[in-house]
Amino acid sequence: MESLINIGIILTYLMVAFAAFAAIGFGIKKMMRETNNAKKTLYTIGGLFVIIIFSYLIASDEVLGSYEKYEITASSAKKVGMGLTTFYILAICAIGAVLYTELSKAFAK
Numbered sequence: 690m691e692s693l694i695n696i697g698i699i700l701t702y703l704m705v706a707f708a709a710f711a712a713i714g715f716g717i718k719k720m721m722r723e724t725n726n727a728k729k730t731l732y733t734i735g736g737l738f739v740i741i742i743f744s745y746l747i748a749s750d751e752v753l754g755s756y757e758k759y760e761i762t763a764s765s766a767k768k769v770g771m772g773l774t775t776f777y778i779l780a781i782c783a784i785g786a787v788l789y790t791e792l793s794k795a796f797a798k
Contacts, residue, residue: 744774 720727748770750763 740778741771741775744778745771748774 720730745767748767750767750770752761752763752766756766
């Protein structure tokens, strides 16, 4: 019975990997056809990397005494700080974009 479950899990991993590669492949194929959209996409991805790098640079690697029992290292603390800072920046940008869109519609009428 256990080997049947292992086969099912392996098959599921293979199907997920195939779906991921297919989605990425079709996305790249479409980007090659439409270069204007590809430039916008690359600029967006570049902006995301800039935000991630900025977040990593300003993240603290301090480990509080209360977290030492969980064996948190300075490196993992810095990565968590980077993730939180990135989330905060992207959330603020998303809220700002929604507010800008709605307010510009309201004042345009």
